[in-house]
Amino acid sequence: MVLGFDLGASRKAAKQLRTAGDKARDRSDWDEAAEQYRQYLKIENDDFAIWVQLGHALKEQKKYDLAESAYERARDLKPDDADIHLQLGHLLKLTGRNSEAVEAYGKSYAIEPTFAAEMEMKSLGGVDEDIFLNAVSSQFKSKDVVYIELDDMLIYLEAHSTVSGIQRVQAEFARFVVDKGGLVSGTQFVFVINPPYQDCVWKLQPELVHDVVKYATGTKVDHEYLKRLIASVRSSAVRIEPSAGQCYLVLGAFWVFNTVSGRFLHLKRLGLRIGGYIHDLIPINQPEYCDEGLCHEFLLSFGDSMQVFDFILTNSHHTANEVIAYRKRLGLEPMPVEAVQLAHANKVTHDGADVWTPKIxxxxxxxxxxxxxxxxxxxxxxxxxxxxxxxxxxxxxxxxxxxxxxxxxxxxxxxxxxxxxxxxxxxxxxxxxxxxxxxxxxxxxxxxxxxxxxxxxxxxxxxxxxxxxxxxxxxxxxxxxxxxxxxxxxxxxxxxxxxxxxxxxxxxxxxxxxxxxxxxxxxxxxRTWSNFAENLAETTIRHHGAKINERVSQANFQPGIVFRPNELSFGKKLPTDYAVNPVRLLLSASWGAVEHWGSWMLGDRGEIEFKSPYKAGDEVVVYLEFFGAPFVGEDGYLTVVVGEGKMEMPVAGTHKYMKIPGDKSFVVKTSGKVGENGIVNVNVFVDGEVRLETDQPGARRFSVGIKAVAYSLKQDAISRSDIAEELVSGIVQV
Missing domain, CATH: 3.40.50.2000 (Glycogen Phosphorylase B;)
Incomplete structure (x- = not known):
């Protein structure tokens, strides 16, 4: 009995120490937190979570050696926990041990490929990027899956402490999905973020998304705390690759990342059905009420989306009618457009929050x-x-x-x-x-x-x-x-x-x-937000399951025409009928935003794809004007392959390579065959060491940019001569 009493008393004391440590941590009293945790661990020496918390508390006090020891003890207890390797990486980076930090992040990433680990490794450099391409976590195989993009909501709440307008829509739909356990009428709804120019999406933890929504729509919001919640959502996101036959719904501001192709084309080409929720066409129909930059990018992105989206949902019948009229005015083929009206509000209750705060x-x-x-x-x-x-x-x-x-x-x-x-x-x-x-x-x-x-x-x-x-x-x-x-x-x-x-x-x-x-x-x-969310979910499921004709996601590009991406840059006058032929889609998903001179290729591989009027097997000559980055490495080499579909880096010796001239424009001429349905696919590769823009973390890694694209049938000598004359730089045959 005495032994049982002592054990019970010991556990009670341990619980009190842990609670005291947590309270000290929450008020950022790191010295007190560390001391309480130390005393607790003398009783409960194998508590993994508290060894991690002790490491955090010591790190905040800049006691880095002690923090490292605490983290290592936690790692020894749970060597297969991805987060502890991530925390060790953070500490090692903080103390300037970057190579060891990369190794720790790599171990974390191998266990679970999280957004935080990948971004940290990319920022520190010295990592073979193939590990990112090949690292895909467990993913959803069923076709009854709808991915819900939340990039816009999270980015907005990082700048503002409360939701508004478009972000309210995403927040309330997210709340509904979590309350349903992620499953609506047999379809799984999965929250993701989809940063531009990646070949994957990042699955968010639903309970963490719910924490953000609940806090941001609560009675009292501390913006710094809200940003920490969002950081937790991002860092724990896991890389996944969606599967053919699944659905992807864009609820937010689809135009804000400067490219539809960079975010949705790779999903389209994986075989997903993509739906967009359109909130208004004001930047197109009433541009006088909008910023000039918004109007410019909205026209481009909406035009691109008319080719990429398979169905469109809108927030009102008014907006639905405007989308239908817009497409009809431009002579575009009909596509599914349906209104899912927004809510009035949630049912109103006035509880403990019904007070006159200092602000009001x-x-x-x-x-x-x-x-x-x-x-x-x-x-x-x-x-x-x-x-x-x-x-x-x-x-x-x-x-x-x-x-x-x-x-x-x-x-x-x-x-x-x-x-x-x-x-x-x-x-x-x-x-x-x-x-x-x-x-x-x-x-x-x-x-x-x-x-x-x-x-x-x-x-x-x-x-x-x-x-x-x-x-x-x-x-x-x-x-x-x-x-x-x-x-x-x-x-x-x-x-x-x-x-x-x-x-x-x-x-x-x-x-x-x-x-x-x-x-x-x-x-x-x-009409409550729950009514709206249920209607939106059921309508999306219906459109996902409907037999919709395959939509072409390539721009029609006529031979003999020289396309210069900078013609679409801000400050240039865009054609009002841009949606008829959204040529920005030529740049596929591997090129950066259009700038005043052209567009950078991101990483060591790129793709240009368009629909030609020719039949499969016809031979074409393609001309590409590139710009070599000023900081390209001495041994950076370029090759361009036409007509083999999307491909990996070619085997050495199977294709011709050329050295990339730094800080200079140059034109490459190459030939290949047209693919099925008249599709011309151009693969661009860079081999060798490519330097970062600077030696600072987060520096951009690119080597070439595209300034112009043109092509012609191989036997059309006149057209080829005209193209060559317009592209005044010296042409290099590859």
Whole structure:
């Protein structure tokens, strides 16, 4: 009995020590954490997790030798744990032992090919990149798999502490999928990130994704802590290669990485069905409301996606009709386009978060109308400012105005107006960075909501206000009537005179405003985010299973034409019908973003592919103008092979090689045969040592860039002569 009592007391003491260590760690008291963990490990010497935590605490104190010993003890306990080798790699890199760090990262990667280990090895260099190409973790073999891309949401939340618009869609769908255990109607939904120019995707841990979503949509958000959660999501992501017959859904801003081909073509050519969720076509149809750079890249990416996507889902019937009309206007063949309308909001509850926090307490006891959106020209905040100014000029006292949102694009005139009026002597309030809890409190307390935007793909704030039971005055344009129906009072965003009268009634006729509120309370049916997510999942599954004609994912490229990638760079005027023949797809998935001079090949292999008017077996001559990087190695050699499909590095002696001239343009002429369906495939390889751009971690590793592409039938001497004349650099035969 005494022995049992002592053992129990010892375990109780150990538990107290571990708890004390964890609490000290959470408040970043590393010295105290390390001491508590040490005492704990005297009792429980084989606790792997606490040896790791002790290593972390010692590393934070810069006691690197002791930290290394703690990590090594953990490694000895679990030699097949990928994370402990990763942590050892971090410590070794921190102490300048880079070659040992690479070895540790390599061991971690061999156990589980995580994003963190691969990025660390690439940043330190000196690694044969074939190990990345050949390292694929266990993957999903069933065709009943849909990959959900979350790059956009994670990148956004690294810069902002709360979700907004497009990111809200991804967050709420992710929440739904996790709640369903990843399985909807027999189909597995898998979260991934898909960085540009890679031949794989990275599977995210669903429970970590859920932690990010739950925290970012919570009542209190510390952005530094949120970024640590996101870092954990990224670092634990595992490399996988999707399989033919599976589906890939792009929910976010597909245009933000400067290339559709660099992110989706490799998936398309693996045999996946790709769907895109389109939020609006504003950068194409109303470019005056968007940044010039956004319009440029959106037109390119949307044009590319018209060839790459197999089906398109949209957030509203309005957006669906715009996509259909766009394709019809350009004479493109019909493709599946279907609206999956967004939510109004989740069912509203006011619990412990129903408080006046310091950010919003200045509105306590006041009557106010609220507009929630980024403050930018398209949202038309000035319309409200001018209407309220009219009321003040008449000696009236309308509810105060509250703008919730960060400042965006083209708001200089608005800001100047507000400055001159001193925000209507403090009666106009601008708030940003509110948590969901703070925003819900303001929705609860406001008199009504306003949303006079010129154009929207959907217009989330209209539905959110209705879900909170509040009357709304919104624009009668684009998708807004789909959200509000008869429950909203509408204005013409270009007609201020009539709009003032609508606002006058809502501001000053309390009986009318109450009648509108009661109508919402009795009759409005909220479409929740769960309703939306379930609809989106089922619609995606249906399109995935439908028999859709094979979509060509190559650009049509006519012989005798010289294509220069820099013609698509920012600052150049793009053809409005670019989607008819999206020539950027020539660059396949192995070339960087288009720059003012051309495009860099990434790594030691590249591919150019296009559809020709010729039949299989016809012989063509291909001309490529390259640019040798200034830092290419002395023994860097290039070869180009046409017409053999995608291939690995050729065996020495089977193809001709040429030395790459550094910091210089040169033209390569080579020949080969057209493949099936008129496809011409050009493989580009670099052999030998290729130097990094600098000796700093993360430096780019590339050797050649492409400046021009042209081709012709071998027997068409006139066309070949014209091409050669246009490409003025010396031509090298390979």
């Amino acid at each position: 307490k200045g509105l306590k006891g006041k009557k106010f109308a609220m507009m929630v959106s980024t403050i930018e020209a398209r949202k038309n905040h000035k319309y409200l400012v001018d209407a309220w100014r009219q009321f003040y000029n008449e000696g009236l006292e309308p509810p105060e105005l509250v703008f919730v949102g960060r400042f965006g694009w083209r708001v200089h005139d608005l800001m100047n107006t507000l400055k001159q009026s001193r925000n209507f002597d403090g009666k106009l309030h601008i708030l940003h960075g509110l948590t969901d809890g703070e925003l819900n409190k303001l929705y609860k307390e406001c008199s009504f909501t306003v949303f006079p935007s010129y154009v929207e793909g959907w217009g989330l704030p209209v539905g959110e206000g209705l879900a909170h039971g509040k009357p709304c005055v919104s624009s009668l344009t684009s998708a807004m009537p789909e959200i509000g129906g008869d429950f909203v009072d509408y204005v013409d965003p270009w007609n201020l005179r009539e709009g003032i009268e609508v606002f006058r009634k809502m501001c000053f006729d309390e009986e009318y405003r109450e009648a509108r509120r009661l109508n919402i309370e009795k009759n409005f049916v909220i």
